[in-house]
Each structure stands twice: as structure tokens, then as C-alpha cells.
Amino acid sequence: MPQYRLMYFNIRARAETSRMIFAAAGVEYEDVRVAREQWPAEKASGKYPFGQMPCLEIDGKFTLAQSRAIGRYLANEYGLAGKDNLEKAKVDMVIYVCEDIYVGVRNIFFEKDETKKAEMKADFVVKADSILAALEKLLIANNGGNGYLVGDSLTWADLEFFVRMEYAPFFNAAILDQYPKLKALAERVSSVPEIAAWLKKRPKTDF
């Protein structure tokens, strides 16, 4: 088993899906959380290929950057990526669509102007509805939608979806009520024993 160090801030944001992949796969890793004040010195150390986090250090030998590259690498290593190229492509499709959810939420979260924030929220709810409607359809097309988003077992697409929907309270806490299969999927993901254990033990963060 390689030695893994996952480096990020003490937030969920762009590292949480990888942390969930480690949890689902039952793989040990060092969950490094860099404090904001430490980051400038860390960045200057040259350890981070693009001067950003998250990064995944593998066996102290190679540092992978870019959150989705990290997630996909771990998913491929531990059988959570989809069974063949076509499934992997469908998984990737979900990953990129969930990115749109993340970016929308992140922009709202960090907006300081209250009027602008309210406007962004209203716009985003419309966008999120359109994305979720499409995902609900995709899920249902996969054998009726009582399993997982792609194929017949958990993939990192389900984990990414769950992680992004944890942000629903920032724009519409009850949004999944309109999408019953997606709502059930989120519950199913959180009930996977290894995931439930992680959700219980992980540091509680705002974002």
C-alpha cells in the first residue's frame, strides 16, 4: 500500500470527494490540513506543482495536483471509477456537472455583498434545478434509479454528488425533495458503513 498524504485547507470543498474515496475504499492516508496562516510559507516551498491545493503526495516520490485528477486516480486505483471506458466516461460526465454545482455554491459562499449574494442565490437555484433534473433522469435511466448513478455499484460520481449536495443549505436546503431518486441516493451513500463512519469522525467545517 503506498503512503499517501492529501494536502488541503481545513475545509471540505475540493478535497472532500478524495477523502470520501479513501473512506469508501478503506485506504489509510494522512489527511493534512494546512492552516491559512501557514499557506504562504507552504506555497513558497515549491512542493505544490501549481502553487495550489489539494495535492496528493504518493510515497514521498510524486505529487499529484488538481482535485479531479487526484479523485480519478484514487477511484481508478481502488475500483470506484466505473467498470469500462464507457462507464468511466459517464462517471466523468457527472463529475463535471457537479463541478458546476460546486462553483455556483462557492461563489455564493464567498460573496460579501448581501444584495449581490441574494441575487446569485436566486440565479443559482434555477441552474441547480436544471442540473438536478438532468441527474434525476440519468439516475432513473440506470435501472430505475434505486442503485447508483453509473453502473451497478458505488462510484466516485455518487460520492462527488453527495459532497456537493451537502451544500444545499447555501441555496435551497430542501431542493432534493423535488428529486426523490437523487434524495434516496444521497441517503444511500451516507449509509454506506465506511462513509457513515467518516461522516461521524471528520472535522466539522463551515465549507
Place this chain on the structure above:
Amino acid sequence: MPTYKLKYFKNRGLAEPSRLVFAAAGVEYEDIRFDREQWQSEKESSSEKYPFGQMPVLEVDGEVISESKAIARYLANEFGLAGKTNLDKAKVDMVVDALQDIAKGLVEMLFGKDEAQKAEAKEKCLTKTIPTIFSALEKMLTSNNGGDGFFVGDSLTLADLAFIAHTDYHVDQLKEAATLSAFPKLTALRERVLEQPNIKKWIEARPKTEL
């Protein structure tokens, strides 16, 4: 061989990396390009063919995949242009995602809300985003056996093709900033890939578009 249909606008844009993968692999496909009105009517009449209401989409033997990078990676995986090991594939992904970060900046620069925002985005892009990312890519390329081959491993991958697609804009339209020429290994890589016979053939044959 499956039947492939790639649908997009009349641009290089988000579809070009996939078109380059087809070209590099020597695989036939239908290169479908819609103008804005055609897209509006497609979207309305065949919405099931556009799962997220966007293009590009790839139709392969009745399956539909959307999201440009999912498509490009799928094709690269199918045709052996994705990288040989999971780690190599991850390195390819890293390059593709880093280029995407530049593309985001360019989009803000070109399509920002107002002139002030566009100027700010341009400043940030040219003085920070592009130099930072290109430096990191130059370093990554150089660390791969001196940088006179390809980004990852010892053969052409999606990383090199995405780089070509991406830097078309730098070379054609960002001339004033000479952003690529400051990076010798990246510059040489671009020239080297453009000389590959299949790629050269496609570049010469493809419709000439601004973006």
C-alpha cells in the same frame, strides 16, 4: 469499429481536443457542427440527445456522453492515448485541468460582463495565471526525460493534444503577449506535435475558425 458522432458549434472550442484525439488515432467520425439557430432547434427537438442541454456531445453506438473533457478522455482511453498506468493517466489529467484554469481566465477576458472586468481579467491572465501555469507545465515537461518528448510517458497523449488545442489561441490571438515563447520546451513541444503526420493533416483540413 463503433460509429462516432461528435456534435458541437462551428468552432474549435471545447470540441477540438476530441477532434485531435480522433485525428491522432486515425479514427473516422462524423464531425457535426451547428450554427446558433440549428442548435436552438436541436435542443428543442432532440433534448434526449443532450443530457445536460449543452454541447459538445459524443454519440457512440447509441450511447450519449456529454462534457467535453469526459468525451476527450473516453476517446483517449479507447485509442490508447490516455497514458499507460493510472499514475500516467493522472499526470495527463493534471495537464488537462491546468490548461482549463487558463481557459477560464481567457473566457473572463473575452466575455466578461463589462470593459473594466475584461481589462482586469486580461491583466490577471497575462501577468499571473498564464505565467504561473506555463512555468509549472514547462517544469513538468522538462522533468519527463529532459522535455524533448511528450508531457507524460514516452508517447503522445491527450495532454499533448489538449495543449495544442489550447495554445492555438495563444499563438494566433495572444501574439502581443508572446506568452508561449517564454517557455522553450513548451514551444518546441507544440511544434513537434504539429508536425506529427496525422495531426498536420487534420490542421490543414479542418475548417478555419477564430476560436
